[in-house]
Each structure stands twice: as C-alpha cells, then as structure tokens.
C-alpha cells in the first residue's frame with residue numbers, strides 16, 4: 001500500500017466502502033457501509049496531526065459543568081440497570097469529559113476508576129462494569145481499543161457503550177449537516193449492527209440496544225465464553 005492509497009474497508013465489518021461516498025467536510029470524506037450502515041471517515045488523520053489539532057483547540061468545558069447534575073442523573077439511571085445484570089463493585093469508566101459517570105457510580109456504592117481511552121493498554125485491573133462514553137467515535141484505531149476490552153472485563157462482567165448512531169433516522173439527509181459530523185473530532189459513526197459485529201469480533205455479545213429518538217447508541221454487552 002502506498003502513502004496515497006487510503007484504506008477503504010469498514011471499521012466495523014471490514015466490507016469495501018470505497019464506492020459509497022456520502023459527503024465531505026473539512027477535507028474529510030464520509031463513506032457509508034452498505035453492509036452494516038456504519039459511516040467511516042477517510043482519510044484518517046495521522047496521530048501526530050490529531051494531537052496538534054487537539055493541542056490547538058481550547059475546550060470549553062462550561063457546557064459539561066452546567067449539565068453535570070443532569071448528566072449524573074442520566075448516568076445513575078443507566079448504571080442502575082447495569083447493576084441488575086451484574087452486582088460486582090468494580091466500575092471502569094473510559095472516555096473524555098465523563099467524570100459524571102464516575103460520580104454516579106460512586107453514589108450507587110460502586111468502586112469507580114476512570115481512564116482516558118489512549119491509556120487502555122496500560123490499565124490492568126479487571127472490572128465488573130465497563131462504561132464507555134465520548135470515546136469510540138473519536139478513536140483513530142478503534143480495533144486496537146476493542147481488542148483490549150475482553151481482558152479488562154470479569155467473566156460475568158457487563159460493558160455499556162454510549163456513542164453516536166451513524167445510521168439513525170434522525171440524521172439529516174445531508175450527513176455533513178449533522179451537528180455531530182465534525183471530523184477530525186468525530187471519526188467513527190457506528191451503526192447498531194456495526195457495533196454488534198465489531199464487539200462479536202472481540203469476544204463480546206450484545207445483550208440489548210437502547211431505543212433512542214436521538215441519534216445516540218446505548219449498547220449493553222457481555223463476554224462470550226471464549227475470546228475469539
């Protein structure tokens with residue numbers, strides 16, 4: 001593969017997506033996968049370019065702070081449902097700007113820890129519940145990330161993934177007009193089906209997907225008996 005050729009297989013199901021350009025924005029192209037509905041961004045920035053992009057951004061976290069109570073409430077409701085599936089106490093929160101998940105878990109008597117997605121390879125402690133939010137849509141190498149989850153989860157552990165839903169009926173017909181279609185911040189727009197395929201590839205099975213009128217995915221998964 002030369003530098004100029006870009007990888008054109010779906011990040012979720014690996015199908016060829018090179019002929020299905022949906023839209024373009026800010027120098028990036030969006031490709032929809034006709035097999036699983038996931039929307040892929042190409043070309044992916046290099047890690048260094050992405051780092052420089054984020055270094056140059058000034059994140060305004062005031063919106064997160066303002067919405068903190070609301071976010072804690074929402075997270076508490078979701079985590080309560082996960083506790084019904086697994087009563088273990090070790091809770092791992094993976095994501096950016098998601099401190100409220102940790103606070104919600106603590107209020108429910110769990111032992112929460114939070115890590116940045118880039119540090120997943122360094123983290124060794126297993127958890128009973130892994131909560132992933134504001135995360136997979138931004139990863140340069142989602143495969144690498146998903147491949148680590150199995151070993152971080154206790155045998156009867158539960159994973160919850162919240163992300164954008166790239167194949168939702170509320171997304172504008174002009175994809176680039178969607179407020180979350182913002183490369184290079186958001187790169188991976190998984191569909192429900194695509195996320196199920198990728199989880200299965202790494203030994204995890206979808207138990208349920210939340211119904212949502214907004215284009216947001218909420219997927220609960222558990223471990224398969226054996227890692228694939």
Ligand SMILES: [Zn+2]
Pocket residue numbers: 010011012013014015033034035036037038194
């Ligand atoms: Zn696909």
